[in-house]
Amino acid sequence: MYLLSIDKFTQILSKRLHKLNFISVWTHNIFSKLDNTTKGILFAATTALFWGFLGIFLKIALKELDSMTIIWMRFVVAFSFLSLWLAIRRPSEFKIYRKMPPLLIVAGLSLGFNYIGYMRGVEHAGPATAQILIQTAQVMLVLVGIFIFKERLNKQQMTGLGIVTVGFLLFYSESIAGISTNRETYDLGVAYTLFGAAIWVVYAAIQKKLVATHSAQQLNMIIYLIPVLMFVWFADFHALAGLSFEMWVLVLFLGLNTLIAYGSLGEAFKYLQASKVSIIITLNPIITITTLTVMAYLEVTIIETTIISILGFVGAVLVVTGAILAVIKKKQPKVKV
Secondary structure, eight states: HHHHHHHHHHHHHHHHHHHHHHHHHHHHHHHHHHHHHHHHHHHHHHHHHHHHHHHHHHHHHHHTTTTTHHHHEEEEEEEEHHHHHHHHHGGGGGGGSSSSOHHHHHHHHHHHHHHHHHHHHHHOOOOHHHHHHHHHHHHHHHHHHEEEEEEOOHHHHHHHHHHHHHHHHHHHHHHHOOOOOHHHHHHHHHHHHHHHHHHHHHHHHHHHHHEEEEESHHHHHHHHHHHHHHHGGGOHHHHHHOHHHHEEEHHHHHHHHHHHHHHHHHHHHHHHHHHHHHHHHHTHHHHHHHHHHHHHTTTTTOOOOOOOHHHHHHHHHHHHHHHHHHOOSSOOOOOOO
């Protein structure tokens, strides 16, 4: 009887795998027919979509878990899934453990602290503010290029920096008028987010340097592992043990968000010019603000939501527009794909 059951189970599993393989082949055939520009747009849009909803889901997770536990679990999930995929598809990538670039450790630490800054920003200032202010990371990256790498700033980029400043001040002043928490708590969230943006620049600069000699996913495997080891001491395992099934699904999604968003971003750069990718992913705060506004009008109470004023929304759009202008250069070299 048991042998019969096992045999039936094997047959069912075989049919399921066959169907999944058919779906995989079918999807690959469709995707292969797309031109490189369309592929790049789809990957960049995926990153923007996942980042656009990230702050909202983090705020929900904060109702049952503390910041450090959420951050640790995000890296655990991302590292586990990526390592499993590389073990099956690219086992040679594990050679990096034999000779690890010292800068890679700094990159991992930087991304870990970036997550702390953004997470604390969401916790104290809210998803909308954190998502808007984290865009300043790209502007900071431009400034690093000017002051450290002696790159020249053109008029368009100068205009962009000016627009970002005006947009930030407008959004900040309007947000203060509508916050339900005290001013000190909100300002602390702003400071944390700006710290997260600044430390992200360190990660991005190192990643840009190392990707010339290593694959992006090989680097990500180590970068995800470092925060796992660093933050394990701060994780609340008792709280994790008491989570409901729904919350575990949310935690899993938050971890996969890291893996999918950064993985899609890397793929987008393969098919599309960096300037065009930056335009698409910088639009993610609009997704956050629009979603929060709809939730507020529908009186969704799962998290605290506020309706952003027209001037606040204008300020947010100015920050996004200024960041795009600051990142893009007028003359872009042709990129071979």
